[in-house]
Amino acid sequence: MGLLVDGKWQDKWYDTSKTGGRFQRSKSQFRDFVTPDGAPAEGRERGFKAEAGRYHLYVSLACPWAHRTLIFRKLKKLEDVISVSVVHHFMGKNGWTFLEEDGATGDDLYGLDYLHQIYTKADPNYSGRVTVPVLWDKKTETIVSNESAEIIRMLNTAFDEFGDASLDFYPQELREEIDDINALVYDNINNGVYKAGFATTQEAYEEAFDALFDALDQVEDRLSRQRYLAGDKLTEADWRLFTTLVRFDAVYVGHFKCNLRRIADYPNLSNYLRELYQIEGVAETVNMHHIKAHYYGSHGTINPTGVIPKGPELHLDAPHDRDRLKRAA
Numbered sequence: 001m002g003l004l005v006d007g008k009w010q011d012k013w014y015d016t017s018k019t020g021g022r023f024q025r026s027k028s029q030f031r032d033f034v035t036p037d038g039a040p041a042e043g044r045e046r047g048f049k050a051e052a053g054r055y056h057l058y059v060s061l062a063c064p065w066a067h068r069t070l071i072f073r074k075l076k077k078l079e080d081v082i083s084v085s086v087v088h089h090f091m092g093k094n095g096w097t098f099l100e101e102d103g104a105t106g107d108d109l110y111g112l113d114y115l116h117q118i119y120t121k122a123d124p125n126y127s128g129r130v131t132v133p134v135l136w137d138k139k140t141e142t143i144v145s146n147e148s149a150e151i152i153r154m155l156n157t158a159f160d161e162f163g164d165a166s167l168d169f170y171p172q173e174l175r176e177e178i179d180d181i182n183a184l185v186y187d188n189i190n191n192g193v194y195k196a197g198f199a200t201t202q203e204a205y206e207e208a209f210d211a212l213f214d215a216l217d218q219v220e221d222r223l224s225r226q227r228y229l230a231g232d233k234l235t236e237a238d239w240r241l242f243t244t245l246v247r248f249d250a251v252y253v254g255h256f257k258c259n260l261r262r263i264a265d266y267p268n269l270s271n272y273l274r275e276l277y278q279i280e281g282v283a284e285t286v287n288m289h290h291i292k293a294h295y296y297g298s299h300g301t302i303n304p305t306g307v308i309p310k311g312p313e314l315h316l317d318a319p320h321d322r323d324r325l326k327r328a329a
């Protein structure tokens with residue numbers, strides 16, 4: 001675990017000394033957009049045209065943020081359009097590596113050893129964290145974006161000439177609703193589990209813990225009345241929640257001490273999780289081995305022995321009861 005300072009790698013854990021033990025996620029720095037015609041997005045200078053074979057995703061199968069992009073690539077039928085490299089699940093003193101073993105692909109483009117070399121290839125003086133996912137442009141050899149929330153918006157529409165244009169996970173009429181849900185889910189659930197897990201004071205942990213379970217209760221209640229978070233249509237809000245839910249019982253309950261309840265204890269959330277998991281193509285994007293091995297193996301401050309729990313049994317393939325609620329045609 002570390003970061004780049006003026007293009008030089010430094011091995012450092014998150015600094016929580018100035019925030020009362022609170023983990024604060026840094027902002028992603030590469031924020032450009034691929035567009036159908038290559039015109040720069042509003043307020044941006046660099047333009048990137050959607051083309052088949054031009055872009056590459058660097059992901060970790062363990063990471064919930066990268067997982068969003070893999071789900072969109074799969075469901076929007078972009079697997080032949082956007083290529084992927086998978087980093088190794090162990091993130092140690094060199095950060096994410098391209099060690100080619102145990103389901104990791106290595107760096108298919110340049111044969112590099114570390115993900116931080118991709119960042120310095122894009123910007124030799126880059127300072128900041130070296131995170132997945134990365135959307136890479138093979139043509140101009142740079143990072144278009146390292147912000148998953150924006151990458152999934154690009155995959156949702158920019159590549160429609162090449163993928164499945166009939167699927168829209170961010171429809172105009174639901175945008176306000178989706179944005180509101182995303183705010184609740186991002187702050188308290190997606191990032192909330194990290195705030196609980198990486199907290200270094202009791203107070204910071206309890207604050208995150210309470211906010212997390214309060215938000216899960218709200219979402220559970222919403223899902224008792226409607227099939228999906230934004231109503232009867234599956235949207236990006238659901239996929240953003242899904243990647244945290246699917247990791248919850250196996251990792252966040254134990255490793256991040258999010259143990260008031262498991263997802264299995266919530267009737268609606270657990271059935272909803274199974275429905276999403278069973279949508280065609282989705283299970284293939286879930287790699288429980290990488291997920292468990294990464295968290296339990298890489299966070300030496302939280303789990304110094306690196307021992308990985310064998311359980312729990314998850315039953316994600318078991319039947320769900322969501323057909324009792326209306327789904328948009």
Ligand SMILES: N[C@@H](CCC(=O)N[C@@H](CS)C(=O)NCC(=O)O)C(=O)O
Nearest residue numbers: 063064065129130131132146147148
């Ligand atoms: N805002 C980013 C966050 C991505 C992120 O934090 N990824 C984690 C893996 S789950 C990472 O690469 N962490 C490495 C680090 O912080 O050094 C996004 O959503 O794309």
